Amino acid sequence: MNAVGTTAVAREPGLFSCELTFDRGETMAAEKRNHLTMTLVCYLSLLALLTLTFAACGEKPEQSTAAPEKITIAYPTSALSMLYQIASEKGFFKAQNLDVTAQPHEFGKPALQSLLEGKADLAIVADTPVMMAIAGGRNINIIAVIFTSNRGNAVVALKDRGISAPADLERRTIGVPLGTTADFFLDSLLTTHGVKRSQVVIADIKPGEMLDALQQGKVDAVSAWNPTLMQLRRRLGDRGVFFFDEAIYSDVACVVAEGSFVKSRPQSIEKLLQAFIEAEAFVKANPDESKRLITGFLNTEKELLDEIWNATDLRVSLDQSLIVDLEDQTRWAQENGLIGHQDMPNYLDYIYVDGLQSVKPEAVGIIR
Secondary structure (H helix, E strand, O other), rough: OHHHHHHHHHHHHHHHHHHHHHHHHHHHHHHHHHHHHHHHHHHHHHHHHHHHHHHHOOOOOOOOOOOOOEEEEEEEOOOOOOOHHHHHHHHHHOOOOEEEEEEEEOOHHHHHHHHOOOOOOOEEEEEEHHHHHHOOOOOEEEEEEEEEEEEOEEHHHEEEOOOOOOOOHHHOOOEEEEHHHHHEEEEEEEEOOOOOOOOEEEEEEHHHHHHHHHHOOOOOOEEOOHHHHHHHHHHHHHHHEEEEOOOOEEEEEEEEEHHHHHHHHHHHHHHHHHHHHHHHHHHOHHHHHHHHHHHHHHHHOOHHHHHOOOOOOOOOOEEEHHHHHHHHHHHHHHHOOOOOOOOOHHHHHHEEEEHHHHHHHHHOOOOO
16 A cells, blocks of 8 residues: 555656646746747837838938929020020929920020910010010010120121221111110110111111121121120131120020919919029039030030120029110110100019019019
């Protein structure tokens, strides 16, 4: 019995020990499973956190899903459109979600005419045709000036016609696109040197016709702007004489639209102006690349562009001088019978300030 009892006692402790060993093993397994579960949860949480972090770091700026706004811009293939060309080439219009249809013209007057005929939304044009349109009763709004130069116009004559000074232009035939800045500059130059408009013969010719007109003897001189001036200098060489006058006139390029467009699409105008402002900043930061782009656009040599570069201001602005110029040109047009003798327009009514005031208020110098 002792043996049996011992065996029983031995078995009982053995059984107890076996049960005890089973309880410990299951407890350890449970603890291990819990540990693995917590570890997995930590790893998954860390992975999720890292995924969100990398996604945030690589996240692109939110882009507009709106369809691009379509606008048509009529512009001259001249120096007036330098800033337009930079904005187009560098994608600044697209960056503002503008889908621009380019409508090139030989010079600014036909570009403005396209606007007046409803074929374009905006136009780039010098101030003289704008003045003429306003005097003719059109509701044209100037949105900004994007080019200014006091070496943008000149009269070109042939030395072998006996012309060596502006006073020699008396009784000569001079070719000029009528109703343009070249026309106004010519009259100002003649007046400054004591020659009346009635003392010369004026022929209405386009810039592309000037070289042939000079070489064929149809005219003795022409009044032109760039790039025509650059092209004439290249083709005429020493045969040509150029009369600049930086004191009598500064050529400007106006961005204009009909009053109805300004009222209906003010946000489009702000986007357009922002694109021009970006182009202005690019020119200042990258003059060499800007010259390369403009040289190709004007189809001229860099050396010729360098001659006028420092006298050219590619700045987006609305200054009081614009109103002074428009009033001076109005008086000139009235005196020469180009427009009627109506009252002087209040040009403040034809300058849209709000757009530029919204995107770059320091560029507005108009006194209202």
